[in-house]
Amino acid sequence: MSEKKPSVWHGFKAFLMRGNVVDLAVAVVIGAAFTNIVNSLVKGIINPLVGAIGTQNLDSYYSCLKDPCKGTGDHVTGVRILWGSVLGATLTFVITAAVVYFLMVLPMSKYLARMEARRKAKEGAHEVIELTELEVLKEIRDTLLAQQRQRGSGYEKR
Numbered sequence: 140m141s142e143k144k145p146s147v148w149h150g151f152k153a154f155l156m157r158g159n160v161v162d163l164a165v166a167v168v169i170g171a172a173f174t175n176i177v178n179s180l181v182k183g184i185i186n187p188l189v190g191a192i193g194t195q196n197l198d199s200y201y202s203c204l205k206d207p208c209k210g211t212g213d214h215v216t217g218v219r220i221l222w223g224s225v226l227g228a229t230l231t232f233v234i235t236a237a238v239v240y241f242l243m244v245l246p247m248s249k250y251l252a253r254m255e256a257r258r259k260a261k262e263g264a265h266e267v268i269e270l271t272e273l274e275v276l277k278e279i280r281d282t283l284l285a286q287q288r289q290r291g292s293g294y295e296k297r
Contacts, residue, residue, distance in 0.1 A: 177235045185230055197227035 154160060189197060200223025201208070208217035 173239075174235070177231060177238065180234060181227070181231050185234070186227075197223040197230075199223060200226065 186197065193200070198221065201219040201221045203217055204220055205218035208215070208219055
């Protein structure tokens with residue numbers, strides 16, 4: 140008799156039902172929504188602040204590598220280095236990293252540290268209780284032995 144191998148469908152279903160895959164899917168969806176928030180922050184706050192110094196559109200900052208650098212869109216002549224685009228993407232990354240760190244990572248780290256401290260305190264309390272109980276039992280034993288010595292021979296053999 141040959142053993143029946145699990146079907147591809149069952150393997151795929153088991154893969155999807157693992158917690159890691161579901162967590163990853165949730166993270167991707169939340170990450171996409173979070174990207175919209177950060178992009179709005181950059182467009183609504185950061186770019187106007189930069190616009191107070193120069194232009195609101197960082198993409199318009201460039202350096203000309205080969206003249207003549209004229210025109211826009213598909214009708215550009217020359218070779219441009221679009222360092223403004225790189226600066227805008229870098230600002231978006233730094234803001235995203237800062238928001239993720241300060242609003243998600245740091246609070247979660249503090250929470251986990253508090254929970255670990257509580258767990259250790261609880262374990263420490265149990266150890267103290269256990270040691271105290273052990274000491275009480277030793278005292279009871281010592282007291283019983285002392286009482287037996289005072290009465291005489293202790294246990295008699297029959």
